[in-house]
Amino acid sequence: MLNRILKFLIVPILLVGMGIGVVIYVVENPTDSMVARMLTYDFIISSMEKHLLMVFVSMLGAIAVGVPVGIMLSRPSFYYVGKVIENVVNVGQTVPSLAILALFFTFLGLGFNTAVFALWLYSILPILRNTFAGIMSVQPEVVESAKGMGMSPWRVLSKIELPIAYPIIIAGIRTAIVINVGTATLATFIGAGGLGDMIVTGISVRREMVTFTGAALSALLAILLDYIIGRIEKNLVRWS
Amino acid sequence: MIRLENLTKQFPGMDRLAVNKLNLEVGKGEVCVLVGPSGCGKTTTMKMINRLCEPTDGKIYVDGQDTSKMNPIKLRLDIGYVIQQIGLFPHMTINDNVATVPKEKKWPKEKIKKRTAELLELVGLDPREHGGRYPSGLSGGQQQRVGIARALAADPPIMLMDEPFAAVDRITRSRLQNEFLRLQRELNKTIIFVTHDIDEAIKMGDRIAVLREGKLIQYDEPGKILSEPAGDFVANLVGRNRSIKRLHLIRAHEILEEEHWGVPLDTPREEIKERIEESVISTVMVIDEKGYLKGIIGRRAIEEKEGEKAEDLMEEVPDNVTDDATLNDALSVMLEIGEGYVPVVDADGLFRGTLTLNTLLDQVRSDKSAK
Numbered sequence: 001m002l003n004r005i006l007k008f009l010i011v012p013i014l015l016v017g018m019g020i021g022v023v024i025y026v027v028e029n030p031t032d033s034m035v036a037r038m039l040t041y042d043f044i045i046s047s048m049e050k051h052l053l054m055v056f057v058s059m060l061g062a063i064a065v066g067v068p069v070g071i072m073l074s075r076p077s078f079y080y081v082g083k084v085i086e087n088v089v090n091v092g093q094t095v096p097s098l099a100i101l102a103l104f105f106t107f108l109g110l111g112f113n114t115a116v117f118a119l120w121l122y123s124i125l126p127i128l129r130n131t132f133a134g135i136m137s138v139q140p141e142v143v144e145s146a147k148g149m150g151m152s153p154w155r156v157l158s159k160i161e162l163p164i165a166y167p168i169i170i171a172g173i174r175t176a177i178v179i180n181v182g183t184a185t186l187a188t189f190i191g192a193g194g195l196g197d198m199i200v201t202g203i204s205v206r207r208e209m210v211t212f213t214g215a216a217l218s219a220l221l222a223i224l225l226d227y228i229i230g231r232i233e234k235n236l237v238r239w240s
Numbered sequence: 241m242i243r244l245e246n247l248t249k250q251f252p253g254m255d256r257l258a259v260n261k262l263n264l265e266v267g268k269g270e271v272c273v274l275v276g277p278s279g280c281g282k283t284t285t286m287k288m289i290n291r292l293c294e295p296t297d298g299k300i301y302v303d304g305q306d307t308s309k310m311n312p313i314k315l316r317l318d319i320g321y322v323i324q325q326i327g328l329f330p331h332m333t334i335n336d337n338v339a340t341v342p343k344e345k346k347w348p349k350e351k352i353k354k355r356t357a358e359l360l361e362l363v364g365l366d367p368r369e370h371g372g373r374y375p376s377g378l379s380g381g382q383q384q385r386v387g388i389a390r391a392l393a394a395d396p397p398i399m400l401m402d403e404p405f406a407a408v409d410r411i412t413r414s415r416l417q418n419e420f421l422r423l424q425r426e427l428n429k430t431i432i433f434v435t436h437d438i439d440e441a442i443k444m445g446d447r448i449a450v451l452r453e454g455k456l457i458q459y460d461e462p463g464k465i466l467s468e469p470a471g472d473f474v475a476n477l478v479g480r481n482r483s484i485k486r487l488h489l490i491r492a493h494e495i496l497e498e499e500h501w502g503v504p505l506d507t508p509r510e511e512i513k514e515r516i517e518e519s520v521i522s523t524v525m526v527i528d529e530k531g532y533l534k535g536i537i538g539r540r541a542i543e544e545k546e547g548e549k550a551e552d553l554m555e556e557v558p559d560n561v562t563d564d565a566t567l568n569d570a571l572s573v574m575l576e577i578g579e580g581y582v583p584v585v586d587a588d589g590l591f592r593g594t595l596t597l598n599t600l601l602d603q604v605r606s607d608k609s610a611k
Contacts, residue, residue, distance in 0.1 A: 139327070141323055141326070142327045142328075142329060142330070143327075144323060144327060145321060145327030145387075146327070147292060147316075148290055148316060148323070149316060149341050149390070150314070150317035150318075150344055151344060152313050160329060164329075237331075
């Protein structure tokens with residue numbers, strides 16, 4: 001047991017260690033006084049906090065909407081609606097994330113809330129699509145035998161369909177979270193803060209070190225979150 | 241036990257009736273086989289019994305009760321259900337799969353555990369070896385056994401089986417059929433069995449319902465279906481080689497002969513030679529003191545091999561059949577091993593006798609002359 005926990009923790013500890021290493025290195029070794037003024041521990045930590053907050057709030061919201069709606073669309077009575085919405089979602093996914101942010105700030109104004117809203121909407125798509133696809137991928141004979149043996153529709157969903165679709169649903173959440181962490185760096189354009197602040201200011205004052213710090217931290221965050229969710233899935237699914 | 245009255249089903253958007261005014265009565269403990277070409281309405285009929293499919297018109301009575309007035313969930317919990325694709329739950333262990341209905345019925349944990357192990361043994365699987373595995377770790381035949389164990393779990397009085405043995409190879413199929421018939425003799429369930437294979441229908445059914453385009457063409461015992469097919473459709477379905485099909489109806493133990501050419505392990509060479517000369521199959525079976533079949537000695541073996549006792553001369557048994565196998569099974573084994581005989585053993589593996597090609601031919605002939 002202890003062994004397994006340690007094994008599970010090695011990669012996260014390594015990733016967090018790398019992040020802390022990068023931060024300490026850039027703060028302690030600024031290339032010039034401008035970089036030194038920008039890259040302080042306070043600024044990096046508050047950017048990171050804001051970034052994480054945006055990601056978590058929008059992801060929780062996206063899961064809370066995407067999974068139930070995906071389940072609903074997979075019910076036989078919604079079959080055709082489900083097919084239509086699936087296509088709409090696929091088209092929606094092709095709109096660039098920056099465009100989504102730009103679109104919504106014209107309605108909702110600048111700031112943190114708009115960014116969270118746009119990220120939420122963008123993350124719903126893969127989660128909803130995978131939930132729907134996952135449940136539709138359950139073999140019809142499995143569902144038929146469950147029904148035929150006397151399971152109620154609710155029991156069929158909770159005991160058979162969802163557990164079988166589970167890995168695909170989780171894969172959707174993983175896709176969403178990686179996109180989300182990356183897209184959240186664009187939130188800086190509508191004044192929502194986050195790691196994007198470092199990337200964009202770094203570019204505008206031509207200080208690569210600042211840009212690099214923001215980019216590296218957001219990349220490490222994406223890998224870390226993806227890894228954690230992937231491990232949780234592996235630990236819960238033993239049958240495939 | 242089960243009565244269908246004017247049962248009719250029309251699927252939305254279809255002109256043709258899938259099931260057309262079907263009347264059928266199945267008695268308690270009977271195996272009723274619904275047989276017919278694909279699209280004849282046999283599966284639809286079956287699905288209306290457990291209400292996976294609602295009839296357009298007509299009634300179904302189970303134990304005198306109108307099923308349309310029953311709660312479908314409760315109805316299904318008391319009807320075992322096995323389908324061709326098996327439909328085992330891939331994310332559950334074999335134990336959990338078998339325990340499905342008992343869990344739905346909220347049996348106590350200990351009782352479920354006991355029952356699961358008992359059922360796996362009943363269908364010939366080892367609970368300790370297979371119980372903890374997932375369905376993907378089992379062969380097709382084993383999965384099919386689990387499917388049957390799962391349907392039997394809460395001891396339902398009725399079983400619906402839709403081509404339950406169609407997905408396995410021929411040899412496994414005939415073994416599963418025989419095992420199932422043996423089980424049925426003990427369990428005495430009322431069974432609706434759907435198949436498109438007339439041979440399977442003849443072998444498994446107490447009564448056979450031949451369906452065509454939703455209509456019942458003939459409902460009779462297998463012997464009657466063979467000897468008096470109602471019209472060209474049934475006659476074509478049954479085919480030309482009815483005498484061979486009739487071999488499905490007779491089991492090995494029913495016609496085993498007294499003389500079985502068995503000799504003990506310590507029989508001396510000379511006596512074996514004499515027995516081989518007497519034997520119509522030119523072969524003797526070597527039996528140990530407990531009654532198990534140990535080997536065979538043919539004419540070639542006794543000419544070429546050294547040794548004075550039966551145990552030194554005997555060769556490996558090519559194959560055998562159990563005493564509840566049909567004569568058709570016995571015939572296929574004979575053809576497979578290329579001999580004019582096959583040894584017969586009982587369920588415990590004890591030697592029961594020998595079936596020969598001549599006995600089978602006599603059976604077919606007497607059948608012809610009887611007609």
